[in-house]
Amino acid sequence: xxxQHGCWQCHGTQGQGSIxxxxxxxxxxxxxxxEAFSGFVRSTNRTMPPYSEKILSDGDLxxxxxxxxxxxxxxxxxxxxxxx
Amino acid sequence: MARISASVYTSxxxxxxxxxxxxDAGRFSVSFQPDGDLMFSPGVLWTAARHKxxxxxxxxxxxxxxxxxxxxxxMSNRRNRIAYLGKxxxxxxxxxxxxxxxxxxxxxxxxxYSAGPITDPNELAPALKxxxxxxxxxxxxxxxxxxxxx
Numbered sequence: 001x002x003x004q005h006g007c008w009q010c011h012g013t014q015g016q017g018s019i020x021x022x023x024x025x026x027x028x029x030x031x032x033x034x035e036a037f038s039g040f041v042r043s044t045n046r047t048m049p050p051y052s053e054k055i056l057s058d059g060d061l062x063x064x065x066x067x068x069x070x071x072x073x074x075x076x077x078x079x080x081x082x083x084x
Numbered sequence: 085m086a087r088i089s090a091s092v093y094t095s096x097x098x099x100x101x102x103x104x105x106x107x108d109a110g111r112f113s114v115s116f117q118p119d120g121d122l123m124f125s126p127g128v129l130w131t132a133a134r135h136k137x138x139x140x141x142x143x144x145x146x147x148x149x150x151x152x153x154x155x156x157x158x159m160s161n162r163r164n165r166i167a168y169l170g171k172x173x174x175x176x177x178x179x180x181x182x183x184x185x186x187x188x189x190x191x192x193x194x195x196x197y198s199a200g201p202i203t204d205p206n207e208l209a210p211a212l213k214x215x216x217x218x219x220x221x222x223x224x225x226x227x228x229x230x231x232x233x234x
Contacts, residue, residue: 004168005168006153006154006157006167006168008233009150009153009154009157009233009234010154010233010234012232012233012234013232013233016232018232018233018234019234020154020234049157049158049159049160049161049162050161050162051161052161052164054164055160055161055164055165055166055167082205082206082208082209
């Protein structure tokens with residue numbers, strides 16, 4: 001669902017964020033509480049376009065949220081040899 | 085070292101021109117090359133090889149005209165329409181995949197030193213080091229790196 005509905009395009013396939021997401025804010029791990037998350041997705045009028053129930057069902061949105069909750073914490077950046 | 089910015093349709097062609105100027109000035113040139121952008125004028129690779137223009141192209145291969153992909157998604161949402169049609173060529177015809185283009189082979193076919201496609205981060209540093217050696221020896225090089233969309 002996360003891929004099908006295009007979330008990955010700006011948020012990355014792991015919800016890790018990019019320059020397009022308010023300067024790199026992460027969706028996952030630890031996404032916003034469900035009420036804030038779903039409310040934002042449905043009603044945002046900022047750079048991110050809103051997803052109405054017509055194009056993203058409540059069920060699919062819940063699946064996306066479950067996926068974000070399942071994403072593990074990334075490794076410590078200091079442990080990534082390539083970055084040194 | 086001079087860094088040349090990436091954009092749409094204006095990346096590799098001016099990068100080769102800038103690298104030509106930098107060559108004569110003794111500067112090392114690096115271009116972060118979008119995949120879709122290169123497909124507008126891939127023949128410029130041959131030009132770089134033909135005239136021995138040392139340029140390190142690190143390909144930002146996100147397998148799509150991603151700016152367009154995001155724009156179509158955004159406009160579809162704002163018009164309350166589903167953007168992803170679920171077909172094999174999808175989502176909306178702005179993805180460059182299936183088949184995936186092998187840019188290393190493309191570059192090699194035109195006489196450019198190449199490496200990739202790199203999908204394992206552990207392979208990146210060794211590939212870049214060899215490519216830098218090729219550029220320092222006076223020839224263009226392209227490293228195809230498969231990346232996240234942004």
